[in-house]
Structures are given as C-alpha cells and as structure tokens.
Amino acid sequence: MSLPPLVEPVDALSSRERLRTARHQRLAGLGSDGQRRIAAASVGVIGAGGLGAPVVLALAAAGVGTVVVFDDDDVELSNLQRQVIHRLQDVGRPKTDSVVRVAADLSETEVRVVTTRLTHENAAELISGVDLVLDGTDSFESREVVAAACERLAVPLVWGTVQEFAGLVTVFWSAPPAPADAVRLHDLYPPGSEAPACSAVGVFGPLCIQAGSMMASEALKLITGIGRPLLGRIAMIDALAGTVREAPLRASRATASAPPSDAVVEVDDPADGAVVIDVREAEEVARGMLPGARHVPLATLLGSLDSTAVELAGSEVVMVCQVGARARRAAQALRERGVDAVVLRGGMDGYERRRQPA
Template sequence: MPLPPLVEPIDALTPREQLRTARHQRLTGLGSEGQRRIAAATVGVVGAGGLGAPVVLALAAAGIGEIVIFDDDDIELSNLQRQVIHRLQDVGRPKTDSVVRVAADMSETRVRVVSTRLTHENAAELITGVDLVLDGTDSFDSREIVAAACERLSLPLVWGTVQEFAGLVTVFWSAPPEGADAVRLHDLYPPGSEAPACSAVGVFGPLCIQAGSMMASEALKLIMGIGKPLLGRIAMIDALAGTVREAPLRAARATASARPAAPEVGEVDEPGAGAVIIDVREADEVATGMIAGADHLPLRELLDSLDEMVGDLKGSDVVVVCQVGARARRAAQALVGRGVNAVVLRGGMDGYNSRRHAA
C-alpha cells in the first residue's frame, strides 16, 4: 500500500515546468498534484558517483524542487565508465560541479552543494532540512554514517549498492508512518560489515544506471505517496541474468538467526615460512609486482574452483593477497568455510609495501 506523501504540493508550477512535465501529469495517480509535490521536495543525495549520477539525472528531469548534494571528491578519468553526469572535460573538477550543470540544463531544480565530508559528529546537522536521503556511497563506513544520521532525524533513506554485476536497492526508515514496520541498515548488514570496493572488484557501468534509476523512482514514490515503496523489501538485480528479484527485509531480531555469520578470518603482516600465498588480483595489477613465490589466481577464478582447490590446500597455511585486503578477505572466508586454514595479508599489497618501506 502507498504511504502518506512526504510533502505538501506547491500551489502552482511555472508555465515552463507545466509544459516540460506534461507527460508526468498525464499519469494516473501522479497528475498535477503529484508533480507539484515533486516540485516542493528537497532531497539529499550523498555521493555524485556511480549511483548518485543517475539519481541526479532522474530527479532533475522529474522536476524535484531542490537537490542537496553531498560530495567532496574530484572527477577522475576512471569514473566516466559509469558516472554518467561527468564528461571528459570535467576530469580534475569537483563532482558537484556536474550536478549543478546538469540540473540547470534540465529543469528548474535548485542545487545546494555540501562539500564537507560527512562524519558521525556532523552528518545529522548537515542533512537536517531535507525530506529524504538517497545514499549512493561505496563504503560501509560512509553508509553507516548516513544511516545513523537518518535514524536520528527519522528520515526515510533510499539505499542502493552495486558491485561487479549485482545490485541492491531498498528503503530504510526507522520511524515510518503507522502501519509500516521500521527497517534499518543494520537489519541488512551488521555493524562493521565490509565488502570489496568497486575499485577492487569492478562494476558493470549500465548496472549503475539501472540501480540509480530505481532509487530515484523510490524517492519520487515516497514524495508523492504513490505505489508500493521498497520498505520491508529489497530488490536484487542480476545484470548478467537480466533479472530483478525481491526478498523480504525485516528487523534483525526476526531474521538474525536465519543469517549465517561470515567466518572469522585472521590477518598477518608477513607470510610465514612455508605458507601457500595466493594473489587474487587481476592480471594488470600483478604486473606491477607480486610477493615472491605467490600463485596468481584472480578472485573470480578462485571462487569458481573452490571445490577442486580445497583438497590440495587442507593442511597448509594459506595467505591470501589482494591490493587493499577486501577481495582477499572474501576469498579467505570462502576457504575457511570449507575447512582451509586461510588468513589475509593485512592491508593487501598496499599495506605490505608501506610496511616494507617504513622498515
């Protein structure tokens, strides 16, 4: 069932916006009132990257009243494969510049830029004043900061994540309207969760657009009070299979017993004598240097061949290596779950090289 709309509609659209949004206003259930609610809304968008970019495009095109964009990064050339609001000539400039330009080029949407990095201490104060938040960040530290601020302010949080060929989209809300159950980030991920960064494992560019557009749709539905928002449900996108499935998402106390904990994995600063060293980076990464004696097996190949590997590795001490540690942890957890004594090299090759240089 729809939830109550988040905002009251403005009295009237400008003549230009009235004409520009005509196709929206012909939609049954949206109409003039829904479009005027969109124009009245202020949304916070955290991150102008892979998810934030299509979110900004969709919301500006929809005629959202104001976007408050939170980002302190500059554009890098490698961003352009998936961050569709930036252009080649933007490389080196703040990502927020692209948001300001796109909104001005598409609609009457106002943009307010916040370039201060969000922390647990300042996030709630900086986010205050928006009607909802869309989180497009790519680390658990950032996601927990944003989620905690939204819980403190009782704001709905439209949340998404993408990695490799998979994406997730849902809505968290600690204080939803009567009749709806509260769902929080930690109902999906326990505190302190980790996952490989996109820079480590990659992300399929079109998937960002797909997940970001779903996030924008959820925001608009909440603003207008139409449709069935993804509160209490999570959409799971598989770009390789071309499918979008959903699963229920409820409070952790109801589901924690059903969610198996990831195996604990230890860390070492140096591979021990006689250890089997497995480097799970990609070919272009190992070309820059490997630990002497390490075997190269990219993460995907390792995960696909676990059953064949386990027999040879049992009884050995295994040290798994990647660039910064996230992929190695994923591989080591898979090995430990099959009875292999596996640990990760602390900080990956970056940490290993730093320690050697410091010595």
Template sequence: MPLPPLVEPIAALSDEERTRTARHARLHRLGEIGQRRIAAAHVAVVGAGGLGSPVVLALAAAGVGTLTIIDDDVVDLSNLQRQVMHRLSDVGAPKTDSAVRVAGELSATRVLPVRERLTPDNGARLLAGADLVVDGSDEFSSREAVASACESLGVPLVWGTVQEFAGQVTVFWSRPPEPGVATRLSDLYAPGSEAPACSAVGVFGPLCLQVGALMAGEALKLVAGVGEPLLGRVLLIDALASTQREIALRPARAAAAAARPATTDAPVDTVPEVDEPDDRAVLDVREADEVAVAAFPGALHVPLAAVLAEPTAIEGPVVVVCQVGARARVAARALRAAGVEAWVLAGGMDAWTRRHAASAPAGAAS
C-alpha cells in the same frame, strides 16, 4: 499500500514548469498535485558517482525543488564508463560541479553542492532539512554513516548498490508512518560489512543507470505518496540474466529483541558466521576469474547472480564464501529466505587465507 506523502505541495507551479512537467500531471496517480509535492521536496543525494549521476539527472528532470549533493571527490577518466553526469571536460573537476551544471540545464531545481565527505560526525548536520535521502555512496563505512544519520533524523533512506552485474535497491526508514514497518541497513548487512571496490571486481556500466533510475523512482513515490515503496522489500537485479526479483526484508533487530532477554543489547545478525565450514558443503559465489586465482578447496562454484536468480537450486546446509564476505551475506540471506540452511564464512577468502597462514607450521612452504 502507498504511504502518506512526505511533503505538502507548493501553491502553484510556474507556467514554464507546468508545461515542462505536463506528462507527470497526466499520470492518474501522480497528477498535478503530486508534481507540486515534487516541487516542494528537498532531497539529499550522497555521492555523485555511478548511482548518484542518474539519480541527480532523474530528480532534476522531475522538478524536485531542492537537491543537496554531497561528494568530496573529483572526476577521474575511469569514472566516465558509468558516471553519466560527467563529461571528458570535467576530468579533474569536483563532481558536485557537474551536478550543478546538469541540473541547471534541465530544470529550475536548486542545487546545494557540499564538497565534504559524509562521516558519523557530520552526517546529521549535512542531511538536516532534507525530506528524504538517497545514498549512492560506494563504501560501507560511508553507507553506515548515512544510515545512522537518517535513523537519528527519522527520514527515509533510498538505498542501492551495484557490483559486477548485480544490483540491489531498497528503502530504509527507522520511523515510518503507518502501515510501514521500520527497517534499517543493519537488517540487511551486519555492521562493519565490506565489499570489494568496483576497481577490483568491476561494475557493468548500464546497471548503474538502471539501479539509479529505480532509486530516483522510489524517492519520487515517497515524496508524492504514490505506489508501493520498497520498504520491507529488497529488489535484486541480475543484469546478465536480465531478471529482477525481490526478497522480504524483516526488521531483524526488533524480531530478535522480542526473542531475547531485555537485559542484553548485543547486536543481532540474522545470517550466522562460521570460521570453518567443518563438515558442511561450501558454496563459492565469486566470479570465475576470482576462483581461478584462488579457489576454496572442494567448494561448489555458483556466481552470486545465479544464486539470486534461483536460490532453491542450491542444496543445504551450506557455508557461503566470497572474497571478503559481503556477497556471501547477500547470497546467504536469499538462500535462507528460500528455506535453505546457510551460513557465511567469516571474512571470506581473505580472512580464511590469513587464518590458515597464521596457523601453518613455521617453515612451511608458502
């Protein structure tokens, strides 16, 4: 069911803006009043890179009233393969400068550039006043800071990620109106999760546009109160197989709180971790080139995208491994949702290699 709109509509659109957004006004479920809500909205976008670029373009084109763009980075030549808001002439310039320019060339959207890195200390301050936040950051530490600030402010967080050929999109909201159910980043990823940087494993450029467009769409739906947002659902995208599927996202924190004594406040992770697979089968969800460098002994190799496309094809029980643990956690959640018993190898191949190197006898060959 649609949730109530986030904002009250402005009184009227200008003649120019009414003409520019006429195709929105003709949409049955959005209409002219929905467009006036969009014009009243203040959306904060964290990150002006691979995901933030298409988000800014789409939201400015849609006529969002105010966009706060938070990014402390400058444009690098290697960004241009996927960060479509920037141009060759922007290399070396702040990414927020591109956001101000392109928004001004598209609409009357007011852009507030913030050249700061969002942290746990400044997150609530930087996001204050926004009706909704879109997170396009690329490090888990930043994502956790954004999510924490949104939880404290009670505003919805449209969240997405891309890695290699796989993408995810969802909505987190700690205090949604009825009939929404509260979900948080910690329901999907354990605190302190990590993922390889795209500079290490790569990212398919067009996938950034696809995921960014979906994120912008979720933001507009929430602002206008139309459609069914991805609250309590995670959309999984496999660009290689050209498929999309979704898995349910349950509020693990609330469910676990009901099941454990009230005297404990230990963090809950719905995907258990193990340091060693023991007698269980091992599923390696890394890409072929990673496995060629360092294979886990005896593991079945099925790349993450293939696991997400058909999790029921995997026989459990199984311990899932990737390089540092983040992809394994995504795969394990999908497997468990499909009824396959699964664990995550704590810390991935990196941590497992360190553990075994530390336990090797002195003088053993490396």
C-alpha cells in the same frame, strides 16, 4: 502498502515548469498535486558517482525543488564508463561542478553542493533539513554513516548498491508512518560489513543507470504518496539474466544477521613466521601496511587461487583488509584449497584500535 505523501505541495508551478512536466501531470494518481509536491521536496543525494549521477539527472528532470548533493571527489577518466552526468572535459574537476551544470540545463531544480566528507560526528547536522536521502556511496563505512544519520533524523533512506552485474535497491526508514514497520540498514547487513570495491571486481555501466533510476522512482513515490515503496522489500537486479526479483526485508535482531559462527579463525596479531597477505586496493595500502606484509589485491588473489594455494602450502597465512570482510572471503577460498588461512581480527582498523593506549 501505500504511504502518505512526504511533503506538502507548493501553491503553484511556474508556467515553464507546468508545461515542462505536463506528461507527469497527466499520470493518474500523480497529477498536478503530485507534481507540486515534487517541486516542494528537498532531497539529499550522497555521492555523484555511478548511482548518484542517474539519480540527480532523474530528480532534476522530474522537477524536484531542491537537490543537495554530497560529494568531495574529482572526476576521473575511468568514471565515465558509468557516471553519466560527467563529460570528458570534466576530468580533474570536482564532480559537483558537473552536477550543478547539468541539472541547470534540465529544470528549475535548485542544486546545492556539500563537499565536506560525512562522518558520524557531522552527518546528521549536514543532512538535516532534507525530506529524504538517497545513498549512492560505494563503501560500507560511508553507508553506515549515512544510515545512522537518517535514523537519528527519522528521514527515509532510499538505498542502492551495484557490483559486477548485480544490484540491490530498497528503502530504509527508522520511523515510518503506521502501520508500516521500521527497517534499517543493519537489518540487511550486520555492522562492519564490507564488499570488494568496483575497482577490484568491476561494475556493468548500464546497471548503474538502471539501479539509479529505480532509486529516483522510489524517492518520487515517497514524495507524492503513490505506488508501493520498497520499504520492507528489496529489489534484486540481475543484469546478465535481465531480471528484477524481490524479497521481503523485515526488522531482525542483530544476531539474526551476524556472520556464521563457523567462519574462518580470527587472530589479533600475526604469529611469528606467518605469511601476511594484504588484499586491499593500492590506494588503501598506501596509507600503511603491516611490517612484512605482501600486497595482493583481492581480485588478483581470487583469479589465481590454485597457484597461490600451491605456493602457500604448509604455511600459516594471515589475510588482512580494512575491516575484515574481504580478508574472510580470501581466507575461506584458500582454506577450501587446503591452506591454513586465518584473518586479522577487524582488519587494519581493528589492529590499529588495539594498539592505541587504553
């Protein structure tokens, strides 16, 4: 369904912006009124990476009035395969530097940057003041922080994710205008969800541009009140098949999206003599591992399951990751090959919480 425009229009565009956005203003349904709404909008973009980069480009080109970019990372050479706002000369510099420079070359969009890392304690305060948020982060921990802040502020959240050759785009909103129903992140993923990082399984570069462009389109539709936003629907991109399908997404009870009860066994502590395998990435295990644990990144383990299963035959194996999801995936794959694999409950985060004094 269509929704009312999110912002009121500015009185007038500058003569240069009026000429620059002429093709927008000729669009039936958008017109001058819609373009002036775009110019009035303040949009938060979380992350200037694979999704955030095309999002910022599209929003600045569209003439969004203010874009607030949240990112505290520096550009790495491996980013340039998919993060199209950065250049070779930007390697080693803050990603926000590229964002400010490139946006200024496109339009009169004001770009503000926030390099403070978002947490559950500060996110709502830092995000407050924007009309909507686009989340391009790549970890569920960050996504939950952003989603919780948007729910608290009752602002719409345009959400996307990409991994390997697949992408998802949707809109979450805890307080949409009637008669639309609220849809939240936890209606799609249960709390504590986790997925392999793109550094482990890879991501198809053009897919980031496609999904980021869809996210920017959703933002402009919400701002101007045109079309059917993806609230209550989720777009599923298959880059290999060249298709975009959709599925309904409705509010559900937490139990409806909980992991299946027949998932692999979880333990609070490894048993004596158990083989402990940590499937996190190198930068994660650098912060600490369980004593005696072996480091085998998830992608490496999944690529050598048969030989690993032979090696571990007859052993009790405890799989470890940060919060549990990658470990469950690894354990299930090994169990299908006859290995007695269990999961450290809650991953390293849960283990460390259990060790803290009551």
